[in-house]
Each structure stands twice: as C-alpha cells, then as structure tokens.
Amino acid sequence: MSSLQSAIYIGSNDDDDSVVDLTDGERTKKAKHDASSSRKENSRPKSCQSDAIIPFRLYDTKISISSSQSAPRPESTKRYFQTLRQTIGFDSPPGTSPTEREFQWLVICNYCIDIHYFLRETLPEILSFKRVVVFYGDAGPDNGRGGMDHWREMLRGSGNTVEFVRFVPSDPPRSVTNPLDMKIPCECHFFGFSNCDRAKIFSCCYCCPIVDPFLITGKDGVHHTKMFLVGYDESRQQANNGGSGCWQSMIRVVVHTANLMQQDIEWKTQGLYSQDFPLKRDNIDVVSSSNQKMQQAETNQPAAGKKRGWPFEDEAPQQFEDDLVSYMESYRYSTRQSWCASQQSTASSTHSQSTLTDKDMSLVNLIRQYDYSSAYVVLIPSVPGKHLISRGDSFGYLKLRKAIRETVCSHHSHSRAIEVSSAKSKPSSQQARSPIICQFSSLGSLSTKWLNDFISSIDAHGSSDVQPENTKSGMSLENKVKIVWPTVEEIRNSIEGYRGGGSVPATSKNVNKDFLLPLYHRWSKRVVSESVGKQNNTDPLGMAKDVPHIKTYMQLSHPANDDPPFIEWLCLTSHNLSKAAWGEVQNSTGFTSKVLFIRHWELGVFFSPGTLVKHVIGADGDCKCGYMRLRPYFGSIVNGAPNHEDDEEGVVNITVPLPYDVINPVKYNDNDVPWTIDGIGKLLPDSFGIVGGFDMHNI
Numbered sequence: 001m002s003s004l005q006s007a008i009y010i011g012s013n014d015d016d017d018s019v020v021d022l023t024d025g026e027r028t029k030k031a032k033h034d035a036s037s038s039r040k041e042n043s044r045p046k047s048c049q050s051d052a053i054i055p056f057r058l059y060d061t062k063i064s065i066s067s068s069q070s071a072p073r074p075e076s077t078k079r080y081f082q083t084l085r086q087t088i089g090f091d092s093p094p095g096t097s098p099t100e101r102e103f104q105w106l107v108i109c110n111y112c113i114d115i116h117y118f119l120r121e122t123l124p125e126i127l128s129f130k131r132v133v134v135f136y137g138d139a140g141p142d143n144g145r146g147g148m149d150h151w152r153e154m155l156r157g158s159g160n161t162v163e164f165v166r167f168v169p170s171d172p173p174r175s176v177t178n179p180l181d182m183k184i185p186c187e188c189h190f191f192g193f194s195n196c197d198r199a200k201i202f203s204c205c206y207c208c209p210i211v212d213p214f215l216i217t218g219k220d221g222v223h224h225t226k227m228f229l230v231g232y233d234e235s236r237q238q239a240n241n242g243g244s245g246c247w248q249s250m251i252r253v254v255v256h257t258a259n260l261m262q263q264d265i266e267w268k269t270q271g272l273y274s275q276d277f278p279l280k281r282d283n284i285d286v287v288s289s290s291n292q293k294m295q296q297a298e299t300n301q302p303a304a305g306k307k308r309g310w311p312f313e314d315e316a317p318q319q320f321e322d323d324l325v326s327y328m329e330s331y332r333y334s335t336r337q338s339w340c341a342s343q344q345s346t347a348s349s350t351h352s353q354s355t356l357t358d359k360d361m362s363l364v365n366l367i368r369q370y371d372y373s374s375a376y377v378v379l380i381p382s383v384p385g386k387h388l389i390s391r392g393d394s395f396g397y398l399k400l401r402k403a404i405r406e407t408v409c410s411h412h413s414h415s416r417a418i419e420v421s422s423a424k425s426k427p428s429s430q431q432a433r434s435p436i437i438c439q440f441s442s443l444g445s446l447s448t449k450w451l452n453d454f455i456s457s458i459d460a461h462g463s464s465d466v467q468p469e470n471t472k473s474g475m476s477l478e479n480k481v482k483i484v485w486p487t488v489e490e491i492r493n494s495i496e497g498y499r500g501g502g503s504v505p506a507t508s509k510n511v512n513k514d515f516l517l518p519l520y521h522r523w524s525k526r527v528v529s530e531s532v533g534k535q536n537n538t539d540p541l542g543m544a545k546d547v548p549h550i551k552t553y554m555q556l557s558h559p560a561n562d563d564p565p566f567i568e569w570l571c572l573t574s575h576n577l578s579k580a581a582w583g584e585v586q587n588s589t590g591f592t593s594k595v596l597f598i599r600h601w602e603l604g605v606f607f608s609p610g611t612l613v614k615h616v617i618g619a620d621g622d623c624k625c626g627y628m629r630l631r632p633y634f635g636s637i638v639n640g641a642p643n644h645e646d647d648e649e650g651v652v653n654i655t656v657p658l659p660y661d662v663i664n665p666v667k668y669n670d671n672d673v674p675w676t677i678d679g680i681g682k683l684l685p686d687s688f689g690i691v692g693g694f695d696m697h698n699i
Contacts, residue, residue: 055376055607055630055656056572057082059258059270061546064495071542080541080633080657084122084265087254087272089230100235102247104340104356105131107229107363109603111222112138112259115147122265127154131339132162133363135331137223139166165333167601169221169384179332184221184384184599221384224581225603226574228254229367231339233355249279249340249356251370253324255379255605257550257574267496268503269543269659271550271572273377273605279354280371320375325364326394327381327603336360376612378403380571382581382602386588386595396583396598400553400571400606401457407610408460408569434461434558434565437662439484439523440551443506444578448477448515454582455481460555460568478518483577484665485511486523486548488673488683493545497686500547501675508676520674521665523548540635543659551575551604554662565663567630567656573604612654627651632658 060081063071073081085091089101106129113136119126126132139147143166151162168177169184230252256272258264338358356369380403382396393402436455455477456462491501524544538544551573556565575581580599588595609628631653668674685691 054080055570055612055654056271056273056605058541058543058550058657058659059084059087059256059265059268059272061268061543062266062495065263065267073542077541077633077657082272084258087256087274088123088228089232089252090123090125102233102341103129103230104233104249105129105231105366106133107227108132108134108136108260109223109225109227109601110134110136110260111224111226112136112140112261113144114140114261115144115151117262118260119147119151121262127151127158127160130160130341131337132160133333134162134164135223135225135333136164136166137168139164163335165331167223167331169223169599179330180384182385221580221599223601224574225381225601226256226258227603228252228256230254231356231366233340246354248354249369250276251367252276255572255574255603257572259549263496263500264503264549267546268500268549269546271552271659273572275375275377277370277372277374279356279369281354318372320372320377320379321368321370323379323381323394324372325367327379327383328364328367330383330601333363336362339366377605377607378407378611380573380575380604380606382575382583382598382600384598384601386586386591386597387583388591388593388595389585390593396581396596397454397457398583398596400582400604403606403611404458404460404569404608407606407608434556434568435480435482436553436555437482437484437665438553438577439548439660440553440576441504441549442576442578443485443510443516444576444580445510446513446516446577446579450579450584451477451481451515453585458553458555477515481519482521482665483516483519484521484523484548484660486675487668488675488679490523490544491547491675492684492686494547495545496547497688498683498690499688501677503547503549504675505677506675508679511674511676517668517674520668520672522668522672523660524666525661526666526669540633541657541659546659548660550659552658556662567632567662569606569608570630570656571604571606573602575600575602575604607656609654628654630654630656632656632662 058081060070060083063069070081070083083091088106089103092099103125106126113134144164148162148164155162166177167179169180171178171183173180173183231249232252233247233249236246236248252274253276254272254274256270258268258270258272264270338360340356340358342358361369380400381394382399387395389398393399436458459480486504491504492498494500525538552570553573553575554570555568557568558565578600579597581602583596583598585594586597588597607630609630612630613628629651633655673679683691
C-alpha cells in the first residue's frame with residue numbers, strides 16, 4: 001500500500017479489509033469492484049462503515065531514553081503510529097505489503113536538524129536521492145557545518161546533490177538567509193542572558209537548540225515549519241497490462257510537528273499528516289517533450305477566476321496545490337535543476353511508465369506536476385510579513401478562519417444528517433459556542449484582547465459577519481477556550497524528566513498571567529495507572545509520559561442531548577499559541593488598511609467532516625453518507641464497558657488518534673503548577689535525580 005493516510009476502508013463488515021488507495025486510479029477501481037461484490041454477498045443495513053479514515057498518525061516513541069525498543073502497544077493501536085522511516089517511505093507500515101520504490105528527490109523544511117542523527121542513525125538511504133534541498137532555521141552548534149560537509153563529502157562522485165538553505169528573518173531583507181521584503185526584528189533573551197552562548201546552552205541540556213527561539217521577547221522571526229516533500233517512482237502491477245510492471249511518479253506530502261532530532265522523534269509526542277499524490281495525467285507525456293511550456297507556466301500566472309491551463313489541469317480549483325505553491329514561493333528558491341534520474345538509466349525503463357521528466361525545472365513547477373485533487377486537508381500556512389487583510393486571508397489565523405467558514409459552517413448548512421436530526425442534535429444558539437481546545441508546546445506573550453480575537457475568529461458557531469479585527473463576545477474566556485498545558489509534575493514524571501521540558505519552553509512571564517490561569521487543563525489524567533502503554537481508558541494510546549511537542553487546535557460539538565460530543569474541526573500544526581505564529585491584526589505605517597503581521601514560517605493541516613466527506617465511497621463508487629463525525633480514540637474500554645461504535649444510518653465515524661483526553665480534559669486544581677522553563681525553584685528530583693533541566697551557572 002503506497003499510502004495508508006490516503007486510504008479508506010470500504011468493507012461492509014468487520015472482517016472486510018478492502019482498502020482504497022485514493023492516489024491510484026486503477027487500484028481504486030479494483031477495490032471498489034471487490035468491495036461492491038463483497039457487499040452484495042454480505043450486506044448489512046447500515047450504509048457506511050465506521051472508522052473509515054485515520055486523518056493523522058503519531059510518531060512511534062521508545063519505551064525509555066535508554067532503550068532502542070518502541071513502547072509496547074496493543075495491536076489495536078499500532079495502526080495509529082509510525083516511525084520516521086515509514087513516514088518518508090522506506091519501511092512499510094505493519095500490516096501492509098512491501099512496495100518497490102525508487103526515490104528521486106526530497107525537500108526538508110524544519111526548524112532544528114541534527115544532521116548526524118538524521119543521516120547516520122535514521123536514514124542513511126537518503127544518500128540515494130538525486131536531489132535533496134533542506135530549508136531550516138537551526139542545526140545546532142556551528143550551525144551543523146560539520147554534518148553538512150560530511151553529507152556533501154559522502155555524495156562526491158555520485159551525481160547526487162544536497163543543498164542547505166538557512167532562513168533567518170532577522171537578517172537583512174532579500175539576503176541569502178532572508179528572502180523576505182522586510183527584516184523581522186529579533187531580540188533574543190535567554191532568562192535575561194542576551195546574546196547567549198549557544199554552544200554552552202547545548203552542553204547544558206541536549207534539547208536546548210529547540211529552546212532559544214521561543215524564549216524571546218515576542219519580537220522573533222523563525223522558520224518553524226516541519227514538512228517533507230518526497231518524490232519517488234513506485235512499481236505497480238496492472239491486471240490490464242498482462243501483469244507487467246508499471247512505474248508511477250508520486251509525491252508524498254508530510255506535515256508534522258517534530259524537529260529532526262532524536263529526542264523529538266523518539267521520546268516525545270508528535271503528530272504527522274501524510275498523503276501521496278500521483279503525477280498529473282496530462283503531464284506524463286507532454287512534460288517530457290515540452291520544457292518550453294514548463295518555463296512559460298512558471299512565469300505566466302493566471303488572472304483571478306481564470307483557468308491556469310496546461311500543465312495545471314484545473315477543471316476545478318485545486319486549493320491544496322495553490323496553497324502549497326503560495327507557501328513555497330515565499331522561500332524565493334528559484335534554482336532550476338533536474339529532480340530525477342535519467343529515464344533511460346532507471347530500472348523502470350523496460351516497463352510502461354507514468355514518470356516525471358528529467359528536464360530542469362524550479363521547485364514550484366515541480367510541485368505543480370502532481371495532482372492534489374484527492375487531498376483531504378486544507379493547508380494552514382503562516383509566512384512572515386505584513387499581509388493586507390483587504391487582499392485576502394491566505395495566512396495565519398485568518399486562513400484557519402476561512403477553512404472553518406468554508407468547510408465546517410457549510411457542512412452544518414448542507415449536511416443531510418443534520419437536516420434530518422436537527423431537532424435531536426443541533427445545539428441552540430445558547431449552547432452553540434462549544435469551547436475551543438488549544439494544545440501546544442510554547443506560549444507567546446498574549447493579551448486578553450488578542451486571545452479573544454483569535455478564539456472568536458475560529459469559532460465555527462460565531463457569526464459569519466464577524467470581522468477578524470473586530471470580534472466581540474459577552475462570554476468569558478473560560479467558557480470559550482480550554483488550554484491543554486503540562487504541569488511541573490507531568491514533566492518531572494515524563495520518560496525524559498525535566499530535560500524533556502526544554503521542548504515546552506514557555507516562560508513564567510508568559511504562562512502565569514491572571515487571565516490564562518483559569519484556562520489550563522492537564523496533558524494527562526490526574527492519576528496515570530502503572531500500566532502506561534497498555535490499552536486503558538486512562539491512557540488509551542500510551543502517550544501520557546511522553547512530553548507533548550504536538551500542536552492541535554479543535555472545536556467540539558455541543559449536543560443538546562446526552563450524546564458524547566464529537567470533533568467539528570481539527571488543526572494539526574507547527575503553530576504554537578503566539579502572535580508571532582498566528583499573526584496579529586495591526587495598523588501599519590505605509591499601508592492604507594489593516595494588516596496581519598506574522599513573524600514565523602509555520603505550516604499546519606486542517607480536517608473537518610467537510611474536507612473528508614468526498615473520500616467516503618459506497619459500493620457503487622458514490623458517497624452514501626449524509627454526515628461524517630470525527631471521534632477521538634477512546635480505547636476498547638470506556639466507563640468499564642466495551643467501547644462499541646455507534647452505528648447510525650447515513651453516518652460514518654472517523655477515529656482521530658489524539659494522545660490526550662479532548663472530551664473531558666482535567667482542569668488544574670490548587671496543587672497543579674503549570675510548567676515553565678524558568679520556574680525551576682524548589683522542585684522534586686526527577687527519575688534521573690535531576691532538579692530542573694538547566695545548570696544556569698554554566699551558561
């Protein structure tokens with residue numbers, strides 16, 4: 001299976017494991033036909049299968065920092081986890097057949113990269129990629145020059161290349177390290193130590209390289225996006241081709257939350273979205289013989305509302321493609337190069353091919369070669385700069401607001417299920433504003449007004465006429481938002497102890513504001529059983545002792561009856577809760593209207609029933625469901641009884657493997673103290689005998 005993330009189960013009974021890979025037209029047709037035959041023989045009255053899609057997964061963590069073994073997980077939860085190698089595509093996830101692939105190119109976007117760990121210990125096969133481009137913000141002491149030089153040296157004579165592009169928005173504009181039109185000021189203060197010695201910090205705590213950009217006064221700019229773009233050719237067997245092999249060029253888009261460092265990948269709670277997309281059909285033959293048209297396509301952008309024409313194939317607008325291209329254009333990376341090996345030299349040359357041309361092209365045009373029509377998420381990017389609100393809402397929290405308005409509110413209005421059962425389950429206007437849950441790993445310097453504006457703008461039940469810069473509500477923040485933030489106790493008891501708290505680097509000044517304290521909820525249940533890692537209702541996914549570096553924002557339904565709430569929308573992202581990441585509406589000198597000022601590069605993905613509904617396929621290939629529900633994973637036991645999914649006519653339940661309790665997060669009590677990286681004070685020692693994570697006297 002090329003992509004579990006882009007696959008759905010369509011079997012009509014619990015024993016049917018038929019899967020549709022939405023990136024493969026031929027296999028999709030075959031799976032639909034097989035499923036149709038199966039349904040005719042073993043049909044049941046319900047029209048849709050529960051647990052149809054897994055919207056995102058979690059990185060598989062180790063049982064301890066001294067172990068090379070993954071944490072023990074029940075068979076029922078293993079499908080929600082995968083390793084970094086599986087994410088890139090080197091190893092097949094459990095329960096899937098190995099797939100023959102030829103990897104061609106790789107784009108890495110991240111903040112902090114440990115090149116030695118990434119190259120030597122985790123992905124040595126990366127040397128086989130023809131082209132690798134790394135966009136990053138930090139690479140540790142000496143900016144990783146030793147690791148970079150070693151990588152280049154290992155490629156010498158192979159014809160393969162790697163290029164490193166560092167982004168520092170505080171550098172002069174339009175410079176090598178700052179592609180922006182403006183300079184984003186940076187005032188770095190590490191617990192009051194300005195111009196701190198990064199090498200000494202690195203030696204004090206192994207997680208410090210991901211600390212310092214967030215211990216800033218709020219005037220920081222950083223490249224914080226975590227993304228992979230993986231280009232590969234995949235061998236497939238086609239029944240209509242006499243069983244001969246057919247090679248198909250694919251792109252895998254991965255948006256995740258982890259820095260590329262061992263402590264992030266192996267010991268912390270991280271989330272990832274991954275989906276594969278095929279080459280556009282019109283590009284398979286035409287691109288190979290028309291380099292001139294490709295150059296035209298790079299320079300001639302369509303007018304608003306106009307079709308882009310070849311090679312963009314947009315009978316319908318491709319929002320995912322346009323959003324991805326718009327984001328990558330902010331890098332201003334214009335190098336034209338060949339991204340794949342010569343077709344004559346590949347092992348696939350003797351078979352039929354649907355593969356990418358080896359002609360030179362820019363990165364943006366490379367991205368345009370693939371068909372993203374099957375995307376089941378909306379990208380939520382942030383790009384540093386001052387963005388006129390009057391010109392649109394392409395970035396930051398205005399982009400999230402737009403996605404909610406277009407997919408969640410529209411789904412409310414047009415869903416057949418809601419129309420049929422409105423009297424039963426549609427909330428009244430008094431109940432409609434169900435709380436928004438914000439879970440993140442760093443907290444900026446917030447004001448009551450900004451948080452009110454942010455929450456009001458992304459409220460799915462708010463007025464559609466609300467202006468993002470003029471949001472008002474009579475409700476208190478405590479009724480509108482729940483913040484999930486770890487306590488000192490939870491960090492101390494994590495598998496990393498206090499050292500793991502370096503990846504949750506908020507300061508006391510930002511965390512302990514009076515208006516925030518009533519909003520805090522714990523990362524885990526108050527008492528986590530000794531059987532952490534086993535399936536139980538306290539910690540069903542076994543992540544309670546892994547420090548949270550994942551970032552999730554969501555809103556729950558608020559049913560009028562006793563039904564449990566479900567997730568109306570969800571954003572998995574690199575955005576922490578800060579003005580720098582999401583943006584702040586401002587009046588700005590030189591602009592005729594208000595702007596959204598953003599300081600970070602960030603990237604997230606947005607899910608809702610409205611984005612996923614087109615992927616629920618009935619026996620005849622048509623969507624049979626009037627409504628979809630996103631449900632958090634509860635485990636097999638709920639309230640002491642087996643957890644049976646609700647089967648309702650016209651409804652499909654989609655399990656979301658959230659690693660914390662989103663339905664009933666535990667509110668802080670008087671004994672709970674929010675974790676802050678400078679609140680070392682009088683702490684109990686962790687399991688390593690360490691009191692606090694930093695030796696401040698050595699900095």
